[in-house]
Amino acid sequence: MVIGKGDTDRPRTLRNQDPYVLRVIGDMDLDHADQLRGSLDTALSEAPEGSDVIVDLQNSSFCDSTGLNVLLAAREEARVLGHHLLLAAPSHQMIRLLDLTGSDGLFTLLPSVADRRE
Template sequence: MATGATHSDRPTARTERGRSVVRVSGEMDHEHAEELHASLAAALDRAPAGSDIVVDLQNSSFCDSSGLNVLLSVRLQALKRGVHFILAAPSHQMIRLLEFTRSDDLFTYAPVATD
């Protein structure tokens, strides 16, 4: 999702055994927020209650308030549908953003995404 994003920079999703993994690469910023929301919303639309959506942030380089707002919005929608929303491998910058905005306690974390 870096500037001048190529097809491989777009979030990708894979569903297996009650778990959807959405892999994010590059930046989660104003320029890419709509694309990020579309990918996460599509994963949520396919997710039955009790399943997991794991957002793999291992290759995400940056997140601003636009990206955070997408994550918060989809997390809330997932909560309402009984779907677990998990952030996997958040960067140091992402953790600092979550702490600064006091939204760190709203998310569940995993050290890595597995599918």
């Protein structure tokens, strides 16, 4: 699934299997919150029961409070569904946002998708 194909400043997501990886390309901000929310909802509903859902942020360099709220809501939804939402390759800006908002302890952060927990 590709969202926003050909539009480089919109977040795009690509879905992989085993583990379930959602790749975000572009900004996670007010302008793209609905798109991000929809992609996360799809990932959480399609992921096998009890599996980890990894949000690969390698190609996303900006997240505002709206994007963070979408991720926080997805984290809670993942918990309710029996999944664990992990963030892979967060940018320096994303790490700082998590720290400034006190959200840093709420997510498992991975250096890359390849470093996922087994």
